[in-house]
Amino acid sequence: VFGKDITLILILNNLSFDHKTVKVDMSASTILYTRRTVAEILKATTSVDLGSKQGKHIWIKIPYSYYGKYLTTDKRIQVTALCEVMHTNGVKLLVEKTIILEDTNIIIKIPRRVVVNKAVTLEISYANPLPEPVNRCVLLVTLMNQQVKIHLARLAPRERSKIYFEFTPRRTGPLQLQVDFSCDKFSHVKGFVTIAVAPA
DSSP: OTTSOEEEEEEEEOOSSSOEEEEEEEEEEEEOTTOOEEEEEEEEEEEEEEOTTOEEEEEEEEOHHHHGGGOOTTOEEEEEEEEEETTSSSEEEEEEEEEEOOOOOOEEEOOSOEETTSOEEEEEEEEOOSSSOBOSEEEEEEETTEEEEEEEOOBOTTOEEEEEEEEOOOSSEEEEEEEEEEOSSOOOEEEEEEEEEEOO
């Protein structure tokens, strides 16, 4: 989840009866959806001894403080581990993992029954998933081909807040509501819901 520390485990298994020493070069970078690197955020090298048929786990931790300011709106991190088996004429194995961080969820609560030409109030809640405060918070609500921009108060670390939004549906049938939340530390956290408008 975006804003939390990331913990990964690299599992190494020695499938042979011989003792093996493996050098592991690990790196992590924030990337675009095209896989182009934005910034390297972690680099580490370790050596692992594996006995006959033995397996070992290597824990990798990427704190939010490492990736937060280098993440793009794609919210992707590429982690690679280059594993070199020593004394075997350079046998190497590359392990890659792309992580797409989940956004804070926007929760939209709608009344059980929505009727045409009758005012309805929605509850929209949003959150700051980060361990630091966020400022310049803006909620963009799109409904019935109209956009409403709402400026919100700053949010403390890990704070969740809510607003109430009133509108009157002018026709029956499905109606799509989209919410887009942005602030100074991240942007375009989206949530949407389809509202079924009943006849009067």
